[in-house]
Amino acid sequence: MDSFDTPGEPSEMRGLPAEVPHRGCPQETVTVRAPAGTIIGRRTGSVRRFLGIPYAEAPTGARRFGAPNRRGRFTEPFDASRHGATAQQVPLFATTTVPEPSVQGDDVLNLGIVAPDADDDRGPFPVLVWIHGGAFLAGSQASPWYDGRAFARDGVVCVTVGYRLGVDGFAVLDDVPTNLGLRDLLLALDWVRDNIAAFGGNPDQVTVAGQSAGGAAVLALLSSPAGSGRFHRAVSLSGVTFAADGDAARDFLGRLGQRLVVPVTRAGFAGRAVEHIQRCVIDLRDEQGDDLPALGLFVGDDILPVPIVDGLTLHGHAVPxxxxxxxxxxxxxxxxxxxxxxxxxxxxxxxxxxxxxxxxxxxxxxxxxxxxxxxxxxxxxxxxxxxxxxxxxxxxxxxxxxxxxxxxxxxxxxxxxxxxxxxxxxxxxxxxxxxxxxxxxxxxxxxxxxxxxxxxxxxxxxxxxxxxxxxxxxxxxx
Known part of the structure; x- marks a missing residue:
């Protein structure tokens, strides 16, 4: 669908901190009509930002610990002037090399888009979809280190994606789909395919990229039969290919359940707030030293049926x-x-x-x-x-x-x-x-x-x- 820019002031819809203009530059609102609905962002100079756009329903209530559900079309204009909620509700470490702000809220399955101006005649633009790191336990798509302004300057649409982390994203529990965080990312790639043209992007020229756990996710998606056709190039910065050990994960979840005083089941963990669980994860980490809990990518399901290196010999051969x-x-x-x-x-x-x-x-x-x-x-x-x-x-x-x-x-x-x-x-x-x-x-x-x-x-x-x-x-x- 077509896109258009409209000057004006956005309405205050979500109560999140306003995005600070880069270097004090003045901002205007910009409006895009996409298949997902009308989305209102901000323009600073020749760079447009659309932040916190939900690509899936909030994983709360009955949807918690369930496969992600595609977000329905917005019935009202969506204010995308602020970063959306992050799956990281509590920072895993007091200080990190990468600034990783936590944004409170339930709508953690959201993405941000930084794109060239609609009047830029170099488009349609190639697309970079960025997956943040954080050991699959932490991290934030709202980090200022992931601001895509230089990509927009150079004719690339940059998309940063939030996905479920820790217990909510990678726990191995009965009646819970495995690799929920990867399933979130796959749905986000579908959203990009269907909507990015409205922001000037080329859905047939999508590169998926990430660093650390994000780089590992890239390699996992490249090796997965489910990733086929969803992206066209891949970049892995400091990624790894090992998966979580099932016995170690179950042992950790058992100890976490004892601390939370809940059964190690979907219903048990769903009865505790995400923030509460994340704080208990930190407590357990502190007790056992700096070793991180054994939660992460799971091998043996429909997403990763074989070890990642083995999957790389089978899938993604056409992807540079x-x-x-x-x-x-x-x-x-x-x-x-x-x-x-x-x-x-x-x-x-x-x-x-x-x-x-x-x-x-x-x-x-x-x-x-x-x-x-x-x-x-x-x-x-x-x-x-x-x-x-x-x-x-x-x-x-x-x-x-x-x-x-x-x-x-x-x-x-x-x-x-x-x-x-x-x-x-x-x-x-x-x-x-x-x-x-x-x-x-x-x-x-x-x-x-x-x-x-x-x-x-x-x-x-x-x-x-x-x-x-x-x-x-x-x-x-x-």
């Missing part, structure tokens, strides 16, 4: 994939950053994250879409290395976003953001990366970003390091 990791991930100490230590494959970084890259490339060796690797090597002077999450502001080109200086220092290299973001933009537009495809063999080429001593504005392609042979259980699982 860009994936990589940071050089240090959770090993930021200088003593763990030497080439010898990396090559030994003994670090958490190697076994959990970097080993994923060659194993995925090997599984997709014959994929006609191709697989390309990158390695983000720029060390943050604040965090002591190229640690987990610090590549996000570079890929999004938002080095001026809140929280970036605290994680990256006062002067992160803007030219590195230009190069990193441009590579991602080119991939989303359908261009084949300039470096060689990966096959999962020793010495696969990778694009290196920010390697100390290398120029930031030139192609710093190098060998992906390390390639960890699949000899240990951890390496095989990843």
């Amino acid at each position: 994939l860009l994936l990589g990791a940071t050089g240090d991930e959770f090993d930021g100490d200088a003593s763990t950053r030497t080439a010898g230590t990396r090559a030994a494959g003994t670090r958490v970084t190697d076994t959990l994250f970097r080993a994923t890259c060659p194993s995925v490339a090997a599984a997709r060796r014959y994929a006609v879409g191709g697989t390309w690797l990158y390695s983000f090597e720029w060390p943050s002077p604040v965090l002591g290395g190229a640690t987990h999450c610090i590549d996000i502001p570079f890929f999004f080109d938002v080095l001026d976003a809140p929280g970036v200086a605290e994680a990256l220092g006062p002067n992160p290299p803007g030219e590195l953001a230009t190069v990193t973001h441009a590579d991602l933009i080119g991939f989303v537009r359908g261009q084949e990366p300039a470096w060689a495809r990966a096959t999962g063999t020793y010495g696969d080429t990778a694009r290196e970003y920010g390697r100390p001593g290398a120029a930031l504005t030139v192609d710093t392609t190098g060998v992906f390091d390390p390639v960890v042979p699949a000899v240990s259980g951890a390496a095989e699982e990843c």
Whole structure:
């Protein structure tokens, strides 16, 4: 359907904090008519934002712990000027590298759209659908690090998606569909397919991307028979391929049920508020140290019938994939950053994250879409290395976003953001990366970003390091 822009002031519909204009720029309301209904957003300069749009019914009452139900067409204009509710009601950690605001409310199955202006004649635009990280327990689609303004500037529609987390999204319980969080994401992709043209996007040119748990979700969707046809390119930043251990998950849910004083059943957990459950998860984590509960992707259902690596050999062959990791991930100490230590494959970084890259490339060796690797090597002077999450502001080109200086220092290299973001933009537009495809063999080429001593504005392609042979259980699982 057609879209049109109408200046004016939006009505106050949801009582959420207003979106702050970027750099104090004036805003106007903009209205889009989509198959989902009339949606009212904000325009700042040449960038339009439509935030908190429900793509499914609120997962409350009888719908809690149920498969997501598509949201009906809006009968009244929907005010999309503010971020919607987040599945994270209570932050898992007091401080995180990525700012992860919690927005209260029940309508957590929502998405935000940042798009070029309707008068931009470069469209229809390719679409990037972003899945946030957070170990499938936390995270927020409302993070300022995921603001898609640079994508809109460069002719890409950016969609950020919220999905159910923790017990509500990934518990294994009788009479509860497994992988509810993935089912949410699949429904969100259907919504994008059916509605994104009204925002200037091309439904036949959709890239699904994510970081950490979001990157793992991308790999899961790529390996799933249910993901077929729902997206056309894929990007996984610091993703992994292992799934939750069923016994460990059931043990954790048993202990959680004891703390909540409820039976370990759908009805038992549904009788407790999401916020209450999330606070109890934090308490249990604190009691057992910093180990996270064993909740996450489940293998053995209709969404993930086989392990993710096995699924990658069966599905998604036509989908080009860009994936990589940071050089240090959770090993930021200088003593763990030497080439010898990396090559030994003994670090958490190697076994959990970097080993994923060659194993995925090997599984997709014959994929006609191709697989390309990158390695983000720029060390943050604040965090002591190229640690987990610090590549996000570079890929999004938002080095001026809140929280970036605290994680990256006062002067992160803007030219590195230009190069990193441009590579991602080119991939989303359908261009084949300039470096060689990966096959999962020793010495696969990778694009290196920010390697100390290398120029930031030139192609710093190098060998992906390390390639960890699949000899240990951890390496095989990843």
